[in-house]
Amino acid sequence: MKLRSSRRVLTLLFLTLTAAALVPLSAYAEVPYWTNSKDKQGRLVWTQPAYTPEGMFGKDLTIPDPDNPGTAKSSPLQNPKDVFIDKRDHIFVADTGNNRIVEFGPEGAFIRIIAPERDSPGGSFNKPEGVFVTDDFDLYVADTGNKRIVRMDKDGNYIREYKRPDSKYMPESFKFDPTRLVVDKRGFLYIAVLGGYQGLLQLDPQGNFQSFYGANKTVFSPLDAMKRLLYPKKMYANEISKLPGAIRSVAVDHDGFLYTTTAGKDIKSEQIKKLSIKGLNMLESKTFGEVRQSDLKFAAGGSVAPQLIDIAIDSNGNMTAIDSSYNYINQYDANGNLLFFWAGPSSPNTIQLGSMKNPVAVDANSRNDLILLDGQEGVLQLFRLSEFGDKVNAANKLTLQGRYEESERHWREVLRLNANYSPAILGLAKAAYKQGNYKEALELFKRGDDHKGYSDTFWQIRLQWFQSHFSVVATCMAAAIISLLLFERATRRTAWRQAWNNRTRSNNEFVVKLKHMFYMLKHPIDGFTALRYEHKGGYRSAVILLIIAYAALVVMKLFTGFSFNMDDANSVNLLSLLLQYGAVWFGWVVSNYLVSSIYRGEGRFKDVFVGNAYALIPFILIGIPLAAVSNVLTMSEQTIYDFMEKALYVWTGLMVFWKIQSLQNYSVGETIINVLLSLLTFLALAVLALVVLGLSSDLKDFIHEVYQEVRLR
Template sequence: MKRRLALRALQLTAAATIAFLAVYPGKAHADVPYQTYYKDQYHQQYRIQTAYRPEGALGRELFIADPESEGGLKHSPLNQPQDLFIDAQDELYIADTNNNRIVHLDSGGELVRMLTFPDNPLNRPQGLFVHENGDMYIADTGNNRVLRVSAEGEVLAEYGRPDSKLLPDSFKFDPVKLVVDKRGFLYIATLGGYQGLLQLDPKGEFQGFFGANRTSFSFVDSVKRLLYTREMYEREISKLPGSITSVDQNGEGFIYTVTKEVGQGQLKKLNIAGLDQLSGKGEFADSLSDGRFGETIRDPNAVRQTAPQLNDLTVDADGNMTVVDSRLNVVSQYDGNGNLLFFWGGAAGDTTTKLGLVKTPAAVANDSANNLYILDSENNVIQKYELTEFGALVHQANGLTQDGRYEDSEPLWREVYRQNAYYAPAVLGLAKAAYKRGDYAEAQRLFKDIGLAQGYSDSFWQNRLLWFQSQFGLFMNAAIVFFLIFLLAKKLGRRYGKERVRKRREFWRGWKAMSTQLGIVSYLIRHPLDGFYGIRHEGKGSVAGGSAVLLIALASYGFIRSGTNFIYNPSIIVDASVLTPLLQFAVVWLGFVVASYLVSSLNQGEGRFRDVYTASAYAMFPFAIVGVPLTVLSGVMTLNEASIYGFLEYGLYGWAGLLLFWQVQGVQNYSVGETVKNLFLTVLTMFIMAILIFITFSLTSELIGFIYSIYQEVAIR
């Protein structure tokens, strides 16, 4: 009998060992079951080297004392755990939610103890925090309380719903995650708590809400507020800010939060005043982030990308922030300024489990060596990830850069750049180092390589200043020469004044003749309304002249879109093609001409189609007169002159818009009120035409597909 039991135990042990090795294959890191990616500020995604590799699985083999079981031990695995905390000694604490207990493991993953508190039992605890003094704070969600426990497991205090007049009656105290600062103040994330983190003092007194999200307000909401009555607006469903999902803190006192139900600002770094430090701009405005956190691995076959749902976060000793996505199973890591470092992950199989893939990430934490631990609430296990050589190199180089030690970081960034020349943080680090040592030409080149406008502008400003300083003597000599020439010309002008006047008159006669041949552009500049009236009623201008001006304007627009400095035209970094903008320009212009003629014909307009065409073509000349010089000028401007560039650019489009207005008024012989009405109906007609064209193309494609399917049926039969 004993021999049979021993044999049976040996078989069970062998089976358990094989199953465990299938999930935990020791140190074999040749392959990882996921790809690591980087995404730049223009949303271009590409693969990079693995930054974290799976190291092992912890918390799978848990046993409790049971006299009735063989050997006196009973296997008691985790059951949908929801939170994980790692203390300064790298020991792990798990909120084992469905088992209503706290599991304490040592740094190697061996069981230390299980806390159940028989006299004061837990009810679905979802969060915990271990203070530096050893006290443990447990978010006992089912009991609507926070439990404070000593290092020995003795219950010290309970924090229930605060008794405060400042709390609304509708507020429900369902704590899910929490942190405690050095003063003993509690910051508690509650279920559905859109007001922000609940802040309590060490005695449990309510101190206020902290770090609330803002309510999103769309254009539709503004229209509703403008048009709805008060009663109608009050019947609308209230729009509330997203509730904070999880919270963490670092040694510097910053509070970090993640939120699911927002489209921007999902990750926040809050100072003591509750202000988000990730929304500001640091040196060179070097945030490569657009304020959206939580990455998605783009699927080229997907019609619509699924939005991320951030569930938890952790902050390591270097200030790097790691978030996990409970919907997409993606792990994203950002530096202390919110710049993306890398992201990885993917969906785990339904029937098999691979080391490194997490089915339902519930929590994430890191130890003192910056290893990551992700709690899988479906597989009831903790997966450990360690930094690869590439990941450690990025962390070290980026940490030096964040500290302002650019010269020390440069050799490390050069090694990262050698391994991956498309990794933007490496180029940014090298650009900062070049700027700090005064190599502005190199910094300008590197900033341009990654499309960072502020850094490029600052570097170019320095280069431009140095160039002016070196050429100052030449400029002064040239100014003196021009001044002397001016004095000489003035003196000669007095002697040969009559001859000069005669030549000037001949010049202007020649210019007027040329102007008559090429069109009336010069006249439109001075007298736009009279000029457009003359096109219809005095026979000024011509279809050929208008077409020539239109072609020049079209070419100028293409030059504007392709030649403008990238600091004013960031889209040129992603797509240098001008074919699409030119087609858009031509289609919109032609649509305006057709719609304007149709509307004017129904509203007693006097213009013929050729008049509308010719006048609308002449109205595009500002793109050549203003747009081309402005594009050339943008090449020597920095962001310090952005207001000047913006004024001229808005002036360009404003001038073109006014010319179209005067064109309708002059050609159709309208009053100002009739012109406004005509333009409104023209825009409406263009919108209807666009819808009809879209429907026509859609139905045509469907018809072609239907005919082709019939052809296939006939051909097969």
């Protein structure tokens, strides 16, 4: 009986574990795409779906047939370009191919078509690409083909039009081809025009020009900078002008802040901008546009940067942007932190709910559900906020409002559902910090890779420790100093003290060569000269120093305090680090020796080898203490850490400079030339090594394919 009971328990346990393991799979099976987030290190995190596709409409749109009363005819959307949801959750689509605006209900039920006749007061539309509805339900249409903005009342009656304003502040070359627009609560228009690199065109309610707003910066590549430096003025004037990227879309949130997206092959930063009153980007420090590494490998034409072409802002301030390169939907919170990204290319032959062939526009309704517009298929898809997405939104909203204690319960529920979700970890860390639970906050900030939060928490822990132990530490330090002074005075004339002072120094050659490095710290030029002419250094001592320097590098990589160590210690590969360290150091030795032997140098290869090893002494002396000190510093003492780190590299660089000058018998000017030539030689060797490795890999693949062909036949 006991045996049967045990078997039943084991069987029940097995079934329970199997069911638990299958829960995420069933959650993922509900949608035809993966949903992801990323941690602070940029590593991919799989999550439950934040949104689930609920419906599709627009493809089978039918309208009353004027020629046959009582019947309907098919009138699908053709090449639609924009979608907007008003405060009633009515959905408006700029049906560009049909020269009309189509209105749907909150769930996608057709309501009406707005398509003025040619002989109506405002005339007909011509390829409208943008639509906006105010809180008073006035309708603004970017009538692109007619080069105007049309304003209508809620019944579709023409009110007025806005054409290219006549202003001396506008360049004559400016073309008014409006594509997207928003209207603020004052009635001011902000218009994105086709190819308008000057920024958004701002008009007052009467259509008068006010300014260009939120213009992008011109992107200069290193090649452009080199051309500008080297080309004569006439030759540089013939180059194609570098212009800022043109704004693709614009949106406005409930607080009146404007958001823009900019896409282009040269645009890799500031693709999303949140504009201040002065038109400055409030999200300048953030990067947008997510991609999976697996998709980069299969991208057409090689690696392609994300291109964000449209944006929507929901009631929580979350930003949802469309990436036209990979058909991803990216969602960020109000501070620009990534929440989710999902979707991807769909089947070329069929329309599948949840997959988009060519997403061109997005907007959010009052429930924070998303409406996505597929321009190729002419359909709209409703994406409903999932339970997991709703929990994340509720928790994140409280965190952004500074209500950390209230957000804790929500974040714990999110973390229960997904233990690797980075925003939940950081949300709990902030809650623990606010409640004074610094030990837990420290662990959570470290787990969430938040160096700033970790540093602030450690500062509080350190402060509490000093407040509790200051008297003990001060007493011990004072006692130690007094004891040392008394010991010095009491033992000054004792026999063993005299014997210690008169001890015989070691004459071992190897020990002498190692101790020579301390002399070099005070007299570097004489010390390097002694390496050659007095034989104060050798291969064995140099190898020992190289090993110690590598150990210092390992210590810095693994044991630098988390506040200053941006590398993940768990991902450090010591063998790879050794190979990189050895390749760089030995490549520099070879490059420097080759240049010196040609450029009137007097040093032998042994001198260059040994000298470069001894030049690493500052790296050893500062690197390890710096790693140790970093564990008791916070970012408030960043200047101390930066000073010591820069001193390490500057001192090492000076040692290399003095080594070349001393061993090769150069003047200062000749040493500078030698260093520059050695760097160029090192770069040439690096490129050659990469080419050889690439050819070797291709040759290996070729041999393997030939072998497989012969074996299979």
